[in-house]
Amino acid sequence: MPTADTPTKNEFDGAAAVTRSMLGWGVVAGPFYLVFGLVLALTRPGFDLSRDALSLLLLGDLGWLQLLNLGLAGVMTLVAAIGLARTPAWSRVAAVLVGVYGVCLVLSAFFPPDATGAFPPGTSGGVFTTSGMLHLVFGGLGFVCLGAAAIVAGSWAKRHVSPTAGILSRIAGIVVIVAFAAGGALSGGPAGVALLWLAVLAGWAWLALISVAAYRAVPHPLLARRPVEAKAA
Secondary structure, three states: OOOOOOOEEOOEOHHHHHHHHHHHHHHHHHHHHHHHHHHHHHHOOOOOOOOOOHHHHHOOOOHHHHHHHHHHHHHHHHHHHHHHHOOOOOOHHHHHHHHHHHHHHHHHHOOOOOOOOOOOOOOOOOOOOHHHHHHHHHHHHHHHHHHHHHHHOHHHHHHHOOHHHHHHHHHHHHHHHHHHHHHHHOOOOHHHHHHHHHHHHHHHHHHHHHHHHHHHHOOOOEOOOEEOOOOOO
16 A cells, blocks of 8 residues: 555656647637738738628639638647547537537638629629538538537536636627628628628637636646556565
8 A cells, every 4th residue: 555655656648638739729720710811811902801701812813821721720620629529528519519610611711702892803793603602501500510519518618617607608609600690691791791700709719718628627647646566576
């Protein structure tokens, strides 16, 4: 039986370390996407943040930069979803929903939206394409899944963080779904763009905060000190 004088050693939990690393990408994904997107928006001729959704940056000669932005943010989100699924007591349903959002981000990157009459410059707009339709489908599915994930995860946040966190998680989910739906209905005007921005910001903020909470719920990779086995004489 170990005593106070028994030699001890630290054991490293590799699985916990990997899970924490994965959850870190849930914090990085949103700021990466927003900063990258804003830089592109401010440097693309003819792009107006008060009128144009960031997805329109997929169009034109430099559209590959926004494709890279969306694709990388989607991969980061998918990795974070796997980390959430590995978090003790975390809802597997919510983790799958976050993963679907990440996949939808990647897919929407490869199917650009339809051009508007204002962007890219020189296009007439009003032409509906299969690519544009798929972009809307993946975008809508992704935001609904992200909002639903926040609503479902409210129970976990209530138990493992605080009752207030649970309520805020559910509110964030409702905001994401309602703001995206309303923004899509009012697309083409400043109000619609503002609502889309609200959905995007609420979604990324929720993912970052819930990833931090899950990170803290994962046991530290350095476990309690264990007795060192005595060597045979």
